[in-house]
Amino acid sequence: MAVNLSKNGPALMAAYKEVVDGKSDTNWVLFTYEGNSNDIRLAEKGGSPCDHKRPGGGGRGAGDHPDQSVQSVWSKL
Known part of the structure; x- marks a missing residue:
């Protein structure tokens, strides 16, 4: 199956x-x-880097991403 980047x-x-x-x-x-x-x-x-762990930090929190989900990150170094 192909990844769809066009929808979003x-x-x-x-x-x-x-x-x-x-x-x-x-x-x-x-x-x-x-x-x-x-x-x-x-x-x-x-x-x-820790925004997703803080309340109101712009992210949803580590618990909102199931361990089985496939994810990719793009980051500044």
């Missing part, structure tokens, strides 16, 4: 551009599959 393409590209833009506070984005489909979607993004 504008949101994926916008998130990627936020990370590579030197003026943006976004340092990372997390992508995952949408439900049981082949569609890739933006899961979350943040400005600090």
Whole structure:
């Protein structure tokens, strides 16, 4: 099965551009599959490596991503 990047393409590209833009506070984005489909979607993004662990930090928290889910991250170094 092929991965579908076109369904959520504008949101994926916008998130990627936020990370590579030197003026943006976004340092990372997390992508995952949408439900049981082949569609890739933006899961979350943040400005600090620990944003996803803090309440109100821009992420949903480590418990919101099942261990069995496939994810990919794009990050500034």
